[in-house]
Amino acid sequence: GNSVTQMEGPVTLSEEAFLTINCTYTATGYPSLFWYVQYPGEGLQLLLKATKADDKGSNKGFEATYRKETTSFHLEKGSVQVSDSAVYFCALKTSYDKVIFGPGTSLSVIP
Amino acid sequence: SAVISQKPSRDICQRGTSLTIQCQVDSQVTMMFWYRQQPGQSLTLIATANQGSEATYESGFVIDKFPISRPNLTFSTLTVSNMSPEDSSIYLCSTTGSGEKLFFGSGTQLSVL
Secondary structure (H helix, E strand, C coil): CCEEEECCCCEEEECCCCEEECEEEECCCCCEEEEEEECCCCCEEEEEEECCCCCEEEECCEEEECECCCCECCEEECCCCHHHCEEEEEEEECCCCCEEECCCEEEEEEC | CCCEEEECCEEEECCCCCEEEEEEECCCCCEEEEEEECCCCCEEEEEEEECCCCCEECCCCCCCCCCEEEEECCEEEEEECCCCHHHCEEEEEEECCCCCCCEECCCEEEEEC
């Protein structure tokens, strides 16, 4: 079946630290991959996406590369800010257009 | 893009009762999805609703508990039946419209006493 696994949180970093949130997936076919972010008290927002192998999605300083050989889509940011504190969800879209979400990783950035 | 109006935004219900959640999309869409987000948890897909056919339910969700209607290409309802406190959650409708991005309604926060 289709599933998404993320590194467990919570993750706490100091401002300007490097961020990596690991995400791996299991899917039939060739899914599209996404990172969604949920800020405190808000709904989910699309952060970035990649639709085929070796694509790199990027937005707001965040990046993730679609790695078919390792079935991974790790999220990275070179220098986090306090405003990046949120819950990050890795997700995949199946060939039937269903979007399956990972468990989420909570990030807290301290000044 | 797609804008989804979802109501009610929140409700407090007694156990054993039912609540129907409505979602209206500002454009015609083929598929709509219903998710549940329990406190501090991820989104779990309940079912996929296509116009003109019965909804497809994910493992662990059944039609008797979560009946869904999809009478046309812009509207869908989800009913949470015979509620118990374990059904307390945020319920979200969504669609991908014509693209890759998932658009969400504003959510219904349900509390069951």
